[in-house]
Amino acid sequence: MVPVNVYHPMVHLPPLPALTSVKLEIRSGTLSLRLVDILSCIRSVPALSSVAFKYPKMSGVEAIHASSQWIDVDKSLARLAMEVKSERSLVVVLTPWLEGNLSWEKYLPEFRRAGGELRVGHGI
Amino acid sequence: MVRWYTNVPQDPDGIPSYAHDVEFQSIRCWHNPALLGRVLKCFSRVKILTICETGVPPDEVRKIVSSGKFGRDITSLTFISPVSTVPTLMSLALSLPNLRELMIDSVVQVKPPAPTPPDKTWQGGPLESLELASLWSKELEFIALCEVASRRVDLSVGNVSIEKVIAGSSETMRELTLQGTCFLWNSVSRERF
Numbered sequence: 001m002v003p004v005n006v007y008h009p010m011v012h013l014p015p016l017p018a019l020t021s022v023k024l025e026i027r028s029g030t031l032s033l034r035l036v037d038i039l040s041c042i043r044s045v046p047a048l049s050s051v052a053f054k055y056p057k058m059s060g061v062e063a064i065h066a067s068s069q070w071i072d073v074d075k076s077l078a079r080l081a082m083e084v085k086s087e088r089s090l091v092v093v094l095t096p097w098l099e100g101n102l103s104w105e106k107y108l109p110e111f112r113r114a115g116g117e118l119r120v121g122h123g124i
Numbered sequence: 125m126v127r128w129y130t131n132v133p134q135d136p137d138g139i140p141s142y143a144h145d146v147e148f149q150s151i152r153c154w155h156n157p158a159l160l161g162r163v164l165k166c167f168s169r170v171k172i173l174t175i176c177e178t179g180v181p182p183d184e185v186r187k188i189v190s191s192g193k194f195g196r197d198i199t200s201l202t203f204i205s206p207v208s209t210v211p212t213l214m215s216l217a218l219s220l221p222n223l224r225e226l227m228i229d230s231v232v233q234v235k236p237p238a239p240t241p242p243d244k245t246w247q248g249g250p251l252e253s254l255e256l257a258s259l260w261s262k263e264l265e266f267i268a269l270c271e272v273a274s275r276r277v278d279l280s281v282g283n284v285s286i287e288k289v290i291a292g293s294s295e296t297m298r299e300l301t302l303q304g305t306c307f308l309w310n311s312v313s314r315e316r317f
Binding site: 038 | 284286287291294295297298301302303304
């Protein structure tokens with residue numbers, strides 16, 4: 001028996017061929033679940049160059065570990081990185097405090113293998 | 125930049141026609157509704173118009189729009205908690221031929237939005253920016269029916285009709301910002317056998 005997360009998005013986004021930048025401000029809930037829920041809805045984005053996350057610092061962040069949710073975040077980001085048709089790779093922008101607390105590079109291996117980059121920004 | 129304040133209801137003629145950036149603040153009810161149109165006509169060169177916690181009567185907007193002389197230079201239109209309805213606000217927005225940025229945040233409805241589609245759709249090219257916050261589903265659907273496309277879309281609204289707004293800009297949108305909309309997505313875990 002293999003635990004699998006099945007996502008049933010209430011929002012169905014169309015292909016977004018001109019989209020270059022996505023900014024997500026997540027105000028509540030489990031970060032990994034929220035990320036993968038939204039990322040799984042975004043598809044057909046050949047021009048995408050950056051995905052930025054913002055999350056409230058004081059509300060506490062789940063410990064990042066090799067949970068199935070984080071594996072799905074990794075897979076979703078890897079899928080988006082592979083969809084990119086431009087020469088520049090997809091960049092995920094993290095807020096500095098988030099990057100400092102979490103070992104993102106360790107837990108997003110597929111995204112890195114797909115050519116994705118992690119950077120620290122100053123929010124959105 | 126010179127900034128000054130004037131009490132528009134008491135001194136409607138004390139407005140310089142050369143003002144480029146105009147903000148209406150806290151005129152929730154116009155004792156004389158015709159004053160809004162009269163005041164707006166005074167701003168013949170306005171480029172940036174902000175209407176904040178101010179009444180926007182539908183009959184007056186109808187007159188302003190039908191005159192065909194208002195807002196040719198307006199590139200940025202912002203509504204923050206206007207006392208009006210989305211159809212009325214969109215009617216004004218759609219009449220502005222050079223509009224580039226549109227923001228609607230928290231409409232204070234005087235009556236529910238009309239279920240009928242808009243009389244007119246957006247005829248210009250894609251906007252540079254479309255920001256929508258704290259709107260109901262039917263309000264978003266009405267905006268989507270107006271066929272406004274934008275290069276930058278910023279949504280801070282909590283209902284699934286955002287997909288219709290996004291779909292309207294699917295070909296043109298370069299930047300998408302979603303704020304606090306995450307509860308619209310839900311995930312269900314289950315075991316695969």
